[in-house]
Structures are given as structure tokens and as C-alpha cells.
Amino acid sequence: MQLWQSQNRLFRRRMAKAIQTNEPNRKWYKKYGKSCNRLSERAWTDLRSPEIVDLLEKERARTALIHNDITSPNVIISDEGQLFIIDWDHMKVGSLYVDVAKSLMNTTQYNPDFNLSLLKGYEEIYPLDRIERKLFSSLYGLPQEAWHATRFPNRPRSRKMLDIMEQTWLLRLKAMDLLAEWTNQ
DSSP states (O other): OHHHHHHHHHHHHHHHHHHHHOHHHHHHHHHHHHHHHHHHHHHHHHHTSHHHHHHHHHHHHSOEEEOSOOOGGGEEEOTTSOEEEOOOTTOEEEOHHHHHHHHHHHHSTTOHHHHHHHHHHHHHHSOOOHHHHHHHHHHHTSOHHHHHHHHSTTSHHHHHHHHHHHHHHHHHHHHHHHHHHHHTO
16 A cells, blocks of 8 residues: 555656656646546545554455456456456465455456446455445545556556546546445445
8 A cells, every 4th residue: 555655646746747748648647637636535535544444454464365467368258157367477465455456447447337247246255344345446546557657658658558548537437436336335
């Protein structure tokens, strides 16, 4: 979590610099930068709540191995409909909550229906309480792609990440609203 807080602070500083110095990304930052900051502020408010801090402390006390790279290419569905996760070479000890939230971002194309399907399937195996749901929703709201894009603004991959965010922006906002509703169910 501390790493993400640092990335968020760096995003705010670098975004201001990128608006001034990086012509190709300037429009994106002017159009979406403030929204990204608002989303981050809302997510960090939730992530700093005592119940989520307590939940994360409890999780830290019982470490878990996580995949750390669940993306669509790393998920295979067999002819019998069984789901397999492959490519475990990025496995590490970490947060299950962060891993699932990243998986949600990486595999659903920000489609609200896909998000709910993944979460419903997850809860069939591991039911979540309201605080855990709030944690997932908050983590999902952090604009990680924008953070990474501002880290190296002159790299083609950074521009591609910003383009993907722009293309998925409305779906992303809709998915976040849906996750907020799901949190309170």
C-alpha cells in the first residue's frame, strides 16, 4: 500500500510537469488528470478508514502467495469449462486483496457485467464481508495505469496506457459505480 501511495504522490507531481513539457500527453492530462486525482482521493479516503486499515493489518499477519500477474493471456478455459491460471513466474508473497483487484482490472476490460461475474465466482469460493468488498472497490478505483504512464511519459507504452484509459474511461466509471453498489449489498 505504501508503494501505491508513493506512486499516487508522484503522479500528481509528474502530471503537472507532463502538462508543461510533454506535448503528446498534454491533452490527456488536462482532460482526465483532475478526474484521476478525484478518484484517487475517494479511494484513499476509504483505504485509510480504520476498518480497512485493520483488515490489511490482519492480512499482513497471515501472508499468502499471490500470482501477481493475472491477465487475460494467463487465464485458460478448458473444453470442459474449467478455468486455469498459468504463468506463475511472478508469484510472490503479497496481498490477496490487491491481487484480486488487479485481476479485476486486468481481465474484465472494465466491463461491469464481467466485473460482477468475476466477483460472484470469487465469492462462491470465498464469501466477502462489506469491508472486504469496500477494499476491492477502493483498490479498483486507483488509476494505476495513469501512475505508470506519468512515470515514463516519453515511452510509447505510456502513451498506449493513456489511450486505453481514455477508451475505457466511461466503462471504468460505470464499473466503479457498480462496485460501489455491490459493496453495499
